[in-house]
Amino acid sequence: MTEILVATGIPKLARGVRLRHDEARGQWVLLAPERVLNPDPVAVEILKKVDGTRSIDAIVDELASAFTVDRERVATDVDAFLAGLVEKGMIEIASPLIGDAAS
Amino acid sequence: MNVVADPHTHREAPVRPAPPAPYGMLAELTHRCPLQCPYCSNPVELDRRNVELDLDTWKRVFSEAARLGVLQVHLSGGEPTARRDLEDMIRHCVEVGIYTNLITAGVGVTPERLQAISDAGIDHVQLSFQGATAETTDKVSNFRGAHERKLAVAREVRRLGLPLTINSVVHRANIHQIPAFIDLALSLDAKRIEIAHSQYYGWALRNRGALMPTREQVFWALDVVEEARARLKGKLTIDAVVPDYYAKYPKPCMNGWGRQSLNVTPSGKVLPCHAAETIPSLDFWNVREHSLSEIWTDSPAFNAFRGTDWMPELCRSCERKEIDWGGCRCQAMAIAGDAAATDPACHKSPLHAHMLALAEADAEGSSEYDYRRYLTPDRPS
Numbered sequence A: 001m002t003e004i005l006v007a008t009g010i011p012k013l014a015r016g017v018r019l020r021h022d023e024a025r026g027q028w029v030l031l032a033p034e035r036v037l038n039p040d041p042v043a044v045e046i047l048k049k050v051d052g053t054r055s056i057d058a059i060v061d062e063l064a065s066a067f068t069v070d071r072e073r074v075a076t077d078v079d080a081f082l083a084g085l086v087e088k089g090m091i092e093i094a095s096p097l098i099g100d101a102a103s
Numbered sequence B: 001m002n003v004v005a006d007p008h009t010h011r012e013a014p015v016r017p018a019p020p021a022p023y024g025m026l027a028e029l030t031h032r033c034p035l036q037c038p039y040c041s042n043p044v045e046l047d048r049r050n051v052e053l054d055l056d057t058w059k060r061v062f063s064e065a066a067r068l069g070v071l072q073v074h075l076s077g078g079e080p081t082a083r084r085d086l087e088d089m090i091r092h093c094v095e096v097g098i099y100t101n102l103i104t105a106g107v108g109v110t111p112e113r114l115q116a117i118s119d120a121g122i123d124h125v126q127l128s129f130q131g132a133t134a135e136t137t138d139k140v141s142n143f144r145g146a147h148e149r150k151l152a153v154a155r156e157v158r159r160l161g162l163p164l165t166i167n168s169v170v171h172r173a174n175i176h177q178i179p180a181f182i183d184l185a186l187s188l189d190a191k192r193i194e195i196a197h198s199q200y201y202g203w204a205l206r207n208r209g210a211l212m213p214t215r216e217q218v219f220w221a222l223d224v225v226e227e228a229r230a231r232l233k234g235k236l237t238i239d240a241v242v243p244d245y246y247a248k249y250p251k252p253c254m255n256g257w258g259r260q261s262l263n264v265t266p267s268g269k270v271l272p273c274h275a276a277e278t279i280p281s282l283d284f285w286n287v288r289e290h291s292l293s294e295i296w297t298d299s300p301a302f303n304a305f306r307g308t309d310w311m312p313e314l315c316r317s318c319e320r321k322e323i324d325w326g327g328c329r330c331q332a333m334a335i336a337g338d339a340a341a342t343d344p345a346c347h348k349s350p351l352h353a354h355m356l357a358l359a360e361a362d363a364e365g366s367s368e369y370d371y372r373r374y375l376t377p378d379r380p381s
């Protein structure tokens, strides 16, 4: 079952999950309990923006303009990717305060 | 130093290509521990406090590990919290970008201490349970009240928002508790449980007659784990280390000798696996004399069984040689008396039937434990 993510939700990496550049191997890695994952380049661009302050909407906006791709497509990709990590418990989504959504 | 292609400098071709960098390092900070598990993976000859590496040396080792490519450090022991400078080590690992995993038995760890460990930046906590009930935990660890204390630590870990893994080593006296171990993990809000069958080196080898489960128990356990995995997918990750005494093929021990990880003992020896010291012919280098990358690349112990060249013909000509890497060197040593033999767990080994017979005889053995302890002149080995 894939969760439906609210676009105004603010994703952040769960405690115990870290994204870092692995200098020795020249790649990005996502570190979790007893796991080392190798996110692909698109995933890395998304994960770099998951900082606990940007909303999903903001992340999609920034990626769409940075890579000049169709916003709809970016939104679908970001949603699917984040939902997968939410399911694995690696990302948590905080809902923004009511009334704050438009700011 | 890593050999990198650099068009601006002349380099001699290395004699042997540098091995790929390790991902993980087990840091055995101390052998001191309040518990006395009869299967403890520490060697029978435990290091005493006065030979332990000091904080500055550990910090250097962590820095060298990070440069070498180590991504995750497992802070273990003995009981790692017996080191009062544990928090300084964690902070240092965070500084050099290493992911930290605490492997603790939990006894003697106060809420204040856990808070400090959390503040220092620990990423993940693994807490051992010797049984799924107080009676079993206290009996196996030989420590009255251990179970209650572990429960309190588990709750505190989760209250601090840290990810929790429950570690359970299973053997004849508690293997039937696997379903209860899984329920325990769920009730403590752990996201992961490790169910590891006892591995027979060091203390566990001494206690094999009291630990060895029967074949029926082992196959029952495999089914239980498989069923629970399917049922709890997405809720609880179950990582199981399966026993190979009753199997057809050996386990891919360490995913290959000197391939992905290394182990530093309390006194600074660097081992390819925690049991490697049971192989008397190996020459281990110490971090007091060598850098970690020198040891990883050049030390005789790491090169002894790296890759496939060392293998006996039976393995070298086998299509599984890069799947199980010929199995476990320490098990070959323990059963065949030759660390370079095919692991007797493999059905192709001429000693396979002998090993099976040993296991079956041990499964009928006495249930008295020879508890882990410092050996003293009046209680020699």
Ligand code: SF4
Pocket (backbone or CB within 6 Å): B033, B034, B035, B036, B037, B039, B040, B041, B042, B077, B078, B079, B105, B128, B372
């Ligand atoms: S296995 Fe038991 S005795 Fe050995 S270090 Fe762990 S808790 Fe202590």
Ligand code: SF4
Pocket (backbone or CB within 6 Å): B249, B250, B314, B315, B316, B318, B319, B320, B321, B322, B324, B325, B326, B327, B342, B343, B346, B347, B348, B349
């Ligand atoms: S012969 Fe060697 S490589 Fe082949 S399965 Fe047995 S242990 Fe593994």
